[in-house]
Amino acid sequence: MDTVLKIENLHCQVQGQQILKGLNLEIKRGEVHAIMGPNGSGKSTLSSVLAGKEDYEITAGQILYQNEDIGELSPEERSWKGMFLAFQYPVEIPGVSNINFLRTALNERNKALGRDQISAKDFLRLVSEKSSLVGLDNKLKNRSVNEGFSGGEKKRNEIFQMAMLEPTLSILDETDSGLDIDALKIVSNGVNTLKSEDNATIVITHYQRLLDYIVPDFVHVLYDGKIVKSGDKSLALDLEERGYDWLKLEKAL
Amino acid sequence: MSTLNFNKDSFSIDNLSWASVDAAKLPKKSEENWRYLKWGKLKKINFHGDFKNYLSDLDDLDLPQLDGYTIVIENGVFNDNLSHIPTHLDGLEFSFTKNNSLVKEDSYFDVLNTCFVNKSVNIRTVANAIIKEPINIVNVITSSEGFVNTNTHLYLSTNSSLTLNEFYLASDKTINGLTNHQCSISIEKEAKLVLNRYQYPNHNFQICKDVILQEEDSYYTSNNFSSSGILVRNDVRVKVSGENCHTELNGIFTPSSNEFIDNHTLIDHAAPNCKSFENYKGLIKSNGIGVFNGKVIVEKDAQRIEAFQQNNNILIHDDSTVYSKPELEIYADDVKCSHGSTTGQFDDEALFYLRSRGLSQDAAMEYLTLGFVHEILDCFKNLNHREFILKKFLLN
Numbered sequence: 001m002d003t004v005l006k007i008e009n010l011h012c013q014v015q016g017q018q019i020l021k022g023l024n025l026e027i028k029r030g031e032v033h034a035i036m037g038p039n040g041s042g043k044s045t046l047s048s049v050l051a052g053k054e055d056y057e058i059t060a061g062q063i064l065y066q067n068e069d070i071g072e073l074s075p076e077e078r079s080w081k082g083m084f085l086a087f088q089y090p091v092e093i094p095g096v097s098n099i100n101f102l103r104t105a106l107n108e109r110n111k112a113l114g115r116d117q118i119s120a121k122d123f124l125r126l127v128s129e130k131s132s133l134v135g136l137d138n139k140l141k142n143r144s145v146n147e148g149f150s151g152g153e154k155k156r157n158e159i160f161q162m163a164m165l166e167p168t169l170s171i172l173d174e175t176d177s178g179l180d181i182d183a184l185k186i187v188s189n190g191v192n193t194l195k196s197e198d199n200a201t202i203v204i205t206h207y208q209r210l211l212d213y214i215v216p217d218f219v220h221v222l223y224d225g226k227i228v229k230s231g232d233k234s235l236a237l238d239l240e241e242r243g244y245d246w247l248k249l250e251k252a253l
Numbered sequence: 254m255s256t257l258n259f260n261k262d263s264f265s266i267d268n269l270s271w272a273s274v275d276a277a278k279l280p281k282k283s284e285e286n287w288r289y290l291k292w293g294k295l296k297k298i299n300f301h302g303d304f305k306n307y308l309s310d311l312d313d314l315d316l317p318q319l320d321g322y323t324i325v326i327e328n329g330v331f332n333d334n335l336s337h338i339p340t341h342l343d344g345l346e347f348s349f350t351k352n353n354s355l356v357k358e359d360s361y362f363d364v365l366n367t368c369f370v371n372k373s374v375n376i377r378t379v380a381n382a383i384i385k386e387p388i389n390i391v392n393v394i395t396s397s398e399g400f401v402n403t404n405t406h407l408y409l410s411t412n413s414s415l416t417l418n419e420f421y422l423a424s425d426k427t428i429n430g431l432t433n434h435q436c437s438i439s440i441e442k443e444a445k446l447v448l449n450r451y452q453y454p455n456h457n458f459q460i461c462k463d464v465i466l467q468e469e470d471s472y473y474t475s476n477n478f479s480s481s482g483i484l485v486r487n488d489v490r491v492k493v494s495g496e497n498c499h500t501e502l503n504g505i506f507t508p509s510s511n512e513f514i515d516n517h518t519l520i521d522h523a524a525p526n527c528k529s530f531e532n533y534k535g536l537i538k539s540n541g542i543g544v545f546n547g548k549v550i551v552e553k554d555a556q557r558i559e560a561f562q563q564n565n566n567i568l569i570h571d572d573s574t575v576y577s578k579p580e581l582e583i584y585a586d587d588v589k590c591s592h593g594s595t596t597g598q599f600d601d602e603a604l605f606y607l608r609s610r611g612l613s614q615d616a617a618m619e620y621l622t623l624g625f626v627h628e629i630l631d632c633f634k635n636l637n638h639r640e641f642i643l644k645k646f647l648l649n
Binding site for chain 1: 600601602603605607608609610611612613614616617620621623624625626627628630
């Protein structure tokens with residue numbers, strides 16, 4: 001199986017503050033990796049630096065996506081290459097319909113990759129197919145992007161967009177935050193359906209709960225900017241039971 | 254104390270009183286209402302008044318598709334060939350009369366307007382006439398260093414309704430003239446007027462003043478789009494003198510490099526039980542300067558007024574400037590009024606969100622622009638016009 005993502009000794013700083021301090025991670029096609037850790041350990045920084053957010057400066061190490069160093073690429077270039085970040089807090093964009101936004105997103109990618117624009121017919125078929133995956137209400141498709149959506153609707157919308165863009169690498173940043181159990185099931189079900197032998201998923205979460213629904217192949221514990229422990233899904237259960245305090249102890253020792 | 258410079262021999266206006274012109278002085282910086290304006294660029298020009306009609310085809314101008322009736326005023330002179338108004342129209346009367354300015358002169362430009370306007374455009378609706386077709390007034394300047402004065406009177410008789418679209422533009426980018434426009438509007442009982450104004454005079458200077466009088470149960474909406482201009486000053490003064498009126502002032506202003514767009518508005522509620530809504534959005538590009546100064550007065554006996562005023566601005570670059578001053582003066586005690594002003598930048602997180610979905614930086618900025626102005630954009634009900642300003646000026 002080939003490697004989708006390889007992070008080597010990644011050091012990243014944000015506004016002069018060192019957040020990631022030598023992170024290593026390798027993800028192959030078909031795999032689901034969970035990254036857990038206490039607040040402030042660098043989870044969201046990792047998702048932002050992977051997606052190419054400005055102001056997130058790589059000070060050492062590298063990110064190889066499909067064997068290419070993507071450190072200098074813009075967020076849109078990474079998207080065109082098949083990366084997708086589902087936001088913890090999806091942003092509301094008033095005045096822009098969800099559907100038009102997605103059509104633009106698809107066509108911007110098609111343009112960048114030298115492909116034809118998607119036809120209206122194909123686009124609508126894709127929308128109807130993918131939105132049923134997360135049971136996204138028709139009304140929401142035509143409303144402004146995330147505007148007035150409930151927390152659950154926003155997260156479903158993220159997964160809907162992910163389905164439309166068919167990424168090779170998906171990063172779900174705290175997708176479970178703000179979700180009730182029903183919404184959690186719907187969102188997880190969407191993610192599981194999209195999973196294939198060709199793509200890979202990173203699930204970033206604080207709680208084990210999500211991993212009951214999206215079952216990871218590997219679980220990593222991020223602490224103080226590094227991965228301090230890796231294991232299979234039982235590690236998540238272990239964390240749930242013991243909390244994160246033991247990490248601090250272990251570090252102190 | 255200073256004045257503009259005129260090539261006096263070039264003006265051929267009946268009974269033009271140069272003595273009055275020379276006696277009037279440009280507003281000083283110390284005058285609160287004019288404090289942001291700088292006259293340096295205007296004073297360098299020696300304005301002339303030698304005007305003819307040069308245009309032979311409206312297609313040569315940047316205009317959206319115009320439905321309804323069109324009046325073309327070129328350099329302040331009615332262009333008969335390009336205008337399209339039937340000789341007889343049910344419910345509507347057009348006339349051109351000798352200047353009879355109804356606006357009280359309280360600034361230099363008011364005085365100049367009175368002195369220099371040759372003929373006023375008068376548009377009057379007949380009582381109870383619902384005019385379905387809009388009227389377009391295309392004000393175009395085609396002469397460099399020209400000083401153009403225009404004057405429009407609108408009378409909406411009882412229970413009539415009308416939509417007026419005004420376009421202010423220059424025939425090309427090299428023209429640097431000054432247009433000084435006045436519009437007096439009288440809206441009688443139960444009458445309704447929608448005024449859409451599109452200003453994109455490029456490198457011209459423009460002074461624009463509207464004085465509106467609303468009688469009871471009347472409705473007035475102005476939607477103002479100001480895209481460009483070396484110096485643009487818009488004064489809107491609404492006096493609401495009857496009960497149960499609706500007043501709405503919406504605006505978008507987008508000054509870019511070395512442009513200056515100044516909006517001064519006044520809504521004076523002199524009668525009870527009225528509502529007013531004001532919403533201006535400034536999108537200030539690199540090196541552009543914008544001004545919003547909106548005042549709402551609620552007079553002593555004007556009880557149960559609901560007046561809402563809002564101004565939001567986005568500074569696109571570090572060197573963009575905006576001066577925002579919302580003002581409320583309330584003398585009645587049973588009112589519901591609010592005002593607010595915000596100035597900020599596009600949200601980095603929103604930009605990142607859009608780009609992470611594959612939108613290029615430019616496309617993402619367009620979406621954020623759209624998101625910012627859409628509330629006002631939606632007020633322009635003519636889809637052709639909306640599309641025109643969107644494609645031509647906002648998303649480029």
